[in-house]
Structure formats: C-alpha cells, structure tokens
Amino acid sequence: MAALSSSSLYHNFRSSTLAYYSNSNHESSSCFTAKAIRYSSRRNGSSICGGLRIQNAATKSAKSPAEEEWKIKRQFLLEKRVRSVDAKEALRLQKENNFVILDVRPEAEFKEAHPPGAINVQIYRLIKEWTAWDIARRAAFAFFGIFSGTEENPEFIQSVESKIDKSAKIIVACTAGGTMKPSQNLPEGQQSRSLIAAYLLVLNGYTNVYHLEGGLYNWNKEDLPSESEE
Numbered sequence: 447m448a449a450l451s452s453s454s455l456y457h458n459f460r461s462s463t464l465a466y467y468s469n470s471n472h473e474s475s476s477c478f479t480a481k482a483i484r485y486s487s488r489r490n491g492s493s494i495c496g497g498l499r500i501q502n503a504a505t506k507s508a509k510s511p512a513e514e515e516w517k518i519k520r521q522f523l524l525e526k527r528v529r530s531v532d533a534k535e536a537l538r539l540q541k542e543n544n545f546v547i548l549d550v551r552p553e554a555e556f557k558e559a560h561p562p563g564a565i566n567v568q569i570y571r572l573i574k575e576w577t578a579w580d581i582a583r584r585a586a587f588a589f590f591g592i593f594s595g596t597e598e599n600p601e602f603i604q605s606v607e608s609k610i611d612k613s614a615k616i617i618v619a620c621t622a623g624g625t626m627k628p629s630q631n632l633p634e635g636q637q638s639r640s641l642i643a644a645y646l647l648v649l650n651g652y653t654n655v656y657h658l659e660g661g662l663y664n665w666n667k668e669d670l671p672s673e674s675e676e
Contacts, residue, residue: 511649512569512598516637519645520626523657526648530626530659533668536617537561545615545656548606550643552596555621557675561665564619567605569643570596602643603650615654618644623661 531539539545540563547564549556556566599605610616624638640657647655658665666672 510598512642512646514645517634519637519642520634523626523641523645523648526655528626528644528648528655528657530657531617532659533665533670536619536656536658536665537670539615539617539656543615545617546610547658548610548616548618548643549662550602550618550620550639551662559666559672559674560662561619562671562673565609567602567609568599569602569620569639569646571599572596603646606647607650612651612653614652615656616647616652617656617658618647619658619662619665621661621663623658623664625659626657 536545536547540547540561547561549560549564549566550569551566552568552571553566556564556568560566618640620639620643622638624636624641625632626635626641628635638661640661644655644657660667
C-alpha cells in the first residue's frame, strides 16, 4: 500500500504467493502486495490455480523469518523499541547524528532517486532461477497478470553486514513505509518492506534500528534532498 537467508513475502506455494509491484495510479515505485494466488485443490502432486493446473510443482520448504505473521513481527518490533520517524526527522538524524539510511527497494528504483548517502540493499529481487519451483511460481504470477514476480533476497543480511556495522544507527526505508500505528481500518498497522527489513535486522543483532514512516514517498513529497545514479 514491500529477507536470513532472510525473507520472503510470499507464503508457501501451497497457500498463497505474494509479490510487490508498481501501480501507476499510486507512486510509480509504491509497494503493493498481490495475495490472490490460491489453490482450490491438490491431489497426486498437482495444484489447480483457478483454471491453471501446475503438475508436480516443487513445494517450498519451511517459512523463513520474514514469512512470519505480521502480528508477531509487529509485536517483536514494539518490544525491541524500534521507532518510526518521519522524513524530516530522518534527514535531521542523518545529518546531525550519523544515522545511515538503508534503502531496501530494488536497485533500479534506488538508482532513479534516493536520499543522498543512502545505502541500498534490496530485500526482494526479481525471480532469477529456473528450478521447477521457480517455473511454477512464474506461471502462477503470470496467470494473474503479474509478470515481474519477486522473491526474497537470500543474501539480504549478508549484504547489509558487509556494508553496515551492527552498532550503526540505521533508518530503514522503502517506498510506502508501512506503519506500526493502529488505526480503525488497520488495527495492527500495515506491513511493508522496510518493516520486514527492520524485523530481520533486529533478529540478526542490529541494535539501533529505526523505520521511515510514510516511506520515500513522503520524503519526496516533502521535497527533501534526493540524488540519482542514472
């Protein structure tokens, strides 16, 4: 509305597949989730997705930490006192307190525009492999008109660790940002790529993790500094 050996926003292929994609009616880089891929029957190693039968598709192993229910992730983030900050506060913390902005969007989006000095490690990436499992997922995505399915970046934590020390002060950012704040329509807030990344960072020993409320959409809306690598 968005990794250890990290994460994956899709649940087991048996139940549903999740994907982040851009919607031109919202910001071009907004983070959305497609949850509609359901299976009405399963027998003899085959699955039926609407009218699409996937025969003997490989099934995914046990879920990774990022596949944990949002309710549980949110509670953990609150217990670990992960704070959310708005765009102007994030900029101030970056300038005055040496906070690092960790941009977890895809590399292509990062190169288009990002806060000066931000570090990019994508938490999700385009599906790369061509195993039976990956082919089945591509087919399922395509059946619902989603041709840019994404998967968890298995090297997310490893890549972050190679660039940012665990004692560093980090503000995690994605496009839409999500929120841990409850509302009437969203009593448990709204999950996002940056909040999932924050969860994974804390799980893996990072102790000073913040979250950019409103995401980089609000950063740009506030007309804060931005740079491009194009």
